[in-house]
Amino acid sequence: MKKCSPIIPGIAVFAMLLSVLIIQPNPASATKAQLSVEMSTPVVLNRSPQTAFLKVGVTGFALVQEAVRPPVNVAIVIDRSGSMSGEKMARAQDAAIMAIDRLGPDDIVSVVAYSHVVEVIVPATKVDDKEHIYQAIRNLYASGTTALFAGVSKGARQVRKFLADNRANRIILVSDGLANVGPSSPTELGSLGHSLAKEGISVTTIGLGDGYNEDLMAALAGNSDGNHAFVENAADLATTFNYEFGDLLSIVARNVRFKVQFNKGITPIRVLGRNARIHGRTVTSTLTQLYANQEKFMLIEVQIAPGASGEQTQIGSVDITYSNTVANSTDVLSKNVYVSFTDNWNIVEEHRNDDVMVASVELIAAEAQKTAITLRDKGQTREAERALEQNAVYLDSAGKKYNSARLKKQAQGNRTAKKNLAPSKWKRQRKAMVDDNYALETQQNW
Amino acid sequence: MKKKLTILLFSILLLPLIAIGILGYNISTDDAKLLSEAYRDVAERDLEQTESVVREFMKSTVSRYRTLCHPESLDANTLRDIPTREPSIVQYFVVNEEGQLQYPVLDETTGTEEAAFLERTAHLWKHRHPFRNTQETADEGGNRGFVTWYHNRGLHFIYWARHKDDRVVGFEVETAAFISALIAELPENTPINNLQRYHKKQTVNEQKNSHRLVKLVDEQDRDVYLFGDYTPDSKASPLASAHLPSPLSAWQLQYFASMPNTQGMWQRRTIYIFLTIGTLILAALILFAYFMLEYNRESRLARQQTSFVNQVSHELKTPLTNIRMYAELLQDHLDEDDSTEQRYIANIVNESGRLTRLIQNVLSFARSERKKLTLRLEEGIVDEQIRASMEPFQASFDRMHIQVETDLQTPQTIFFDHDILGQILTNLFSNVEKYAHQGKWMRVQSTMTEVPGGRHQVTIRVSDKGPGISNKDSRNLFLPFTRLQNGITEGVSGTGIGLTISKELAAVHGGGLTLCRTTAGACFQLTILAKRKEQRFARNPSAENTQPPPNP
Structure with missing residues (x-):
């Protein structure tokens, strides 16, 4: 937490009324996503306006049988610019072939390669003649410059041919270099990702080696709700593709739309990690897809005006709609958000939700890491160092308080980063940090 | 002589060659221009296809925007x-x-x-x-x-x-x-697989892509998207370009293409032109070499002929001397002056004298060819030598009614080569007798002036009123070979070799023989350098070209 309220000594023996947040006696149908709504502090002080975090999470249900998974519609976009030649290209080819091997006859795959020009190596096709596809991939060779924007655009065109709500529509981009033909800024690629997400297409970006622009790759993936990975050694590409296809083959829901409506007196301040829109007391956000058994959440920082002690008050409601790709239905999930007020700090502490706290600390620390990156980018190495140290201290104390190994590990990560600000190590370190932050903010578990 | 001929031949052959070269170059560049125009046309038509893709895209996009x-x-x-x-x-x-x-x-x-x-x-x-x-x-x-x-x-x-x-x-x-x-709407490249790449085979599709590149560039001329398999130079300008419709009206489609045929054609043409020029130069050189060989051959032949005549002349000299001696002996034995026999013998003596002079000329020429002419200076009077040289011609001059005027003013005794002077004068008088007898007039003048170095210059002029010598002929008058090429016999018996010999002999004597300007007929001016004391004159190599000192 950014600011700590003064500790109020416990006076009242008799506790105030407690509140339960999750009441819904869901029959836990196995083919519906789970919505969870948790406050960092379900009981808040009733004095000045209090700040708290609301975590809205949604968990994909387990796929009973893999056969019923929604078909995949994937475009693999491979950078074949000169820098990819040799080992990198060979490993990328292997990884792509290995990944396609996991697809079934109903899945659709296309392969696009780009240098300064774009070639559609395999136009979008059902995966029934795998050998033909492999041959086309093996024929790839590297040369030329990097028209990344055009490569992704052409990949999108292939995906659009079979674009369907019940398909896992995805572009997987493998690049090791800086985009140098066409729009090449993180903003522009972020905008492209954003618009692709609206079409239901996610872009997963895999950065290979230490020559790519991690901001651009993260923005493209982040705005389209894809995954992002930093693969330092080409040999690890296969593993990464495996993870990616693991996600891709376990999609259970698509077009997940969050709407959080707060009541009077409750002001949403910001949303940590995810893209969301705040209009007055309404917060909306979208997830392109949801994977089986994975929780995706957003954290909303809210300001709560004081209320009457002892009362459990509804402060808002959460509505989620999504396309269930297994049941082929549109599902709606709703929950209300409640808090109770007390004038006893101990009671607040007693009911504190440490999971939400840890998630909040993680994302707040991630913001601080971004700040440190910006400072280092400007050449203010000393300031960056200080920011990372402060962040580590913050994470350590929070880790101790909430007894979280994750936070302690993150603190350790910040201390390591601090040592790697020298020009020779920074390039790699920066990519690792962007990758870690990305995983934190999007709950990418690999 | 050789140099002039070389330059002449070269200029005759080279100038047209250069002209052909320039013409060929112009034709080929004109062709290249025409071809590049044609390429531009093709480029514009090809680009039009892309433009229509863009137009279609804009149409559907704008209609969707209107709905939105x-x-x-x-x-x-x-x-x-x-x-x-x-x-x-x-x-x-x-x-x-x-x-x-x-x-x-x-x-x-x-x-x-x-x-x-x-x-x-x-x-x-x-x-x-x-x-x-x-x-x-x-x-x-x-x-x-x-x-x-x-x-x-x-x-x-x-x-x-x-x-x-x-x-x-x-x-x-x-x-x-x-x-x-x-x-996404614009075309993309057709992939080439490794096999095709290594074997450089091209599929039909690839052929379509061949040698062109279409660029979509933004308002700052930065590449946004490219398709095609041609890689233009960084400085290359597009063959065709078109602006995009609004809202991207500052953007352009640019069409680049290799012009393998123009370039190839140009190169091929250049090669052809240089080959042609090369062949012509070779032909010119062969022609030149042929001329030089021919020239050398002819001059060698001429020299051989000369030496042949020389030898023959030597062989003739002894019998001729005998003939003359016995004819003179016979003349002395005959008493009657007016007898027919006396007249016949006088003819024999005269004619053998003439033959002796001719042979003398040939031998002198042969000597001059071998550059072995030397002076034999003896004491004497120039005027007397003139009279003596004129003596044998008196009879024929009288017969031809040639009036002889003399204005001789060199009575001093000086050292000079009697033979040389006599031979020169005989040649000059013989010329008058042969070619200028229609003029029926001859004048012989002689003067002597002192020149720096204590020497004396004797000038003798022989003028006639014959047909004269044209300007054109006068240039070659003293050249031996042109005469010889016309026929050695004529050259020897005529003026050709005589004048050459005379000029050479005059040069040996430190002077020269030139044609002087006259209004009618011909006029030869002979100068020699002489001394009162015995003195030798080295042959001056440049004497031939030296103009004699002006006549006082």
């Missing part, structure tokens, strides 16, 4: 919701009938995106009716169109349409999505 400008409701919730699903839209806006921005406006529900939009577009709302003054971008009477602007170095544009109630509804277009969709 008419959402089912204009309340803020709908206008906020649609952009979360619609890839083309960043932000909606509504301008009311008074021209004031109705949505989005800053209030407690304004989101960060909306605030950013208001900041980006602030300049647009400063005008009261920003959508009435955009004729260049609006179609159909200013009722819809694009407005573009730059913000933070990024291109932004909005599409707007006027509703029937005079409200304007529009939205900011997601530029990246627009460009991406445009790129």
Whole structure:
């Protein structure tokens, strides 16, 4: 937490009324996503306006049988610019072939390669003649410059041919270099990702080696709700593709739309990690897809005006709609958000939700890491160092308080980063940090 | 002589060659120009296909945008919701009938995106009716169109349409999505596989891509998208280009193509031209060599002929001397002066004397050829030598009625080569006898002047009133070989070799023989250098070219 309220000594023996947040006696149908709504502090002080975090999470249900998974519609976009030649290209080819091997006859795959020009190596096709596809991939060779924007655009065109709500529509981009033909800024690629997400297409970006622009790759993936990975050694590409296809083959829901409506007196301040829109007391956000058994959440920082002690008050409601790709239905999930007020700090502490706290600390620390990156980018190495140290201290104390190994590990990560600000190590370190932050903010578990 | 001939031959042959070369070059560059025009035409037609793809794309895009400008409701919730699903839209806006921005406006529900939009577009709302003054971008009477602007170095544009109630509804277009969709519509390259790459075989599709590159470039001429398999030079200018329609009217499609045929043709042509010129130069050299060989052969032949004549002359000399001696003896034995026998013998003596002179000439010439002429100076009087040389001609001059005038003013005794002077004079008189007898007049003058160095220069002029010597002939008058080439016999018995010999002999004597200017007939001026004391004159190699000192 950014600011700590003064500790109020416990006076009242008799506790105030407690509140339960999750009441819904869901029959836990196995083919519906789970919505969870948790406050960092379900009981808040009733004095000045209090700040708290609301975590809205949604968990994909387990796929009973893999056969019923929604078909995949994937475009693999491979950078074949000169820098990819040799080992990198060979490993990328292997990884792509290995990944396609996991697809079934109903899945659709296309392969696009780009240098300064774009070639559609395999136009979008059902995966029934795998050998033909492999041959086309093996024929790839590297040369030329990097028209990344055009490569992704052409990949999108292939995906659009079979674009369907019940398909896992995805572009997987493998690049090791800086985009140098066409729009090449993180903003522009972020905008492209954003618009692709609206079409239901996610872009997963895999950065290979230490020559790519991690901001651009993260923005493209982040705005389209894809995954992002930093693969330092080409040999690890296969593993990464495996993870990616693991996600891709376990999609259970698509077009997940969050709407959080707060009541009077409750002001949403910001949303940590995810893209969301705040209009007055309404917060909306979208997830392109949801994977089986994975929780995706957003954290909303809210300001709560004081209320009457002892009362459990509804402060808002959460509505989620999504396309269930297994049941082929549109599902709606709703929950209300409640808090109770007390004038006893101990009671607040007693009911504190440490999971939400840890998630909040993680994302707040991630913001601080971004700040440190910006400072280092400007050449203010000393300031960056200080920011990372402060962040580590913050994470350590929070880790101790909430007894979280994750936070302690993150603190350790910040201390390591601090040592790697020298020009020779920074390039790699920066990519690792962007990758870690990305995983934190999007709950990418690999 | 040789140098002049070489230059002449070269210029005769080289000038036309150069002319042919220039002509050939001009023809080939003209052809290249024509061909490049043709290529430009092809390029423009080829680019037209791409342009039509862009036009189709714009047509369908604009029609979709028009639909998007008419959402089912204009309340803020709908206008906020649609952009979360619609890839083309960043932000909606509504301008009311008074021209004031109705949505989005800053209030407690304004989101960060909306605030950013208001900041980006602030300049647009400063005008009261920003959508009435955009004729260049609006179609159909200013009722819809694009407005573009730059913000933070990024291109932004909005599409707007006027509703029937005079409200304007529009939205900011997601530029990246627009460009991406445009790129997706444009053709891409056909992949070449490794096998084809290594064997450099090209499929039919590949052939279609062959040797061209189409570029989509932005307003700063930066590449946005490329297709085609040609790699132009960084400095290459496009064969054809076309601007995109609004809102990307500052962008261009550029067409690059290799011009293998023009370039190849040009190179081939250049090779042909140089081959032709080379062949011609070779032919010229062969011709030149042939001429030189021929020339050398002829001069060698001439020399052989000379030496033959020389030998023959030597052989003739002894019998001739005998003939003359016995004829003179016979003359002495005959008493009667007017007898027919006496007359016959006189003829024999005269003719053998003439023959002796001719042989003397040939032998002198042969000697001069071998450059072995030397002076034999003896004491004597020039005028007497003149008279003596004239003596044998007296009879024939009388017979031909040639009137001889003499003006001899060199009575001094000096040292000179009697034989040389006699031979020269005999040649000159013989010329008059042969060629200028129609003039029936001859004058012989002699003078002597002192020149620096204590020496004396004797000048003898022989003039006649014969047909004279034309300017053209006078140039070659003293050249031996031209004569010899005309026929050695004629040369010996005629003037040809005589004058050459005379000039050579005069040069040996430190002077010269030249043609002097006269109004009619011919006039030869002979100069020799002499001394009162015995003195030798070395042969001056440049004497031939030296003009004799001016006549006083």
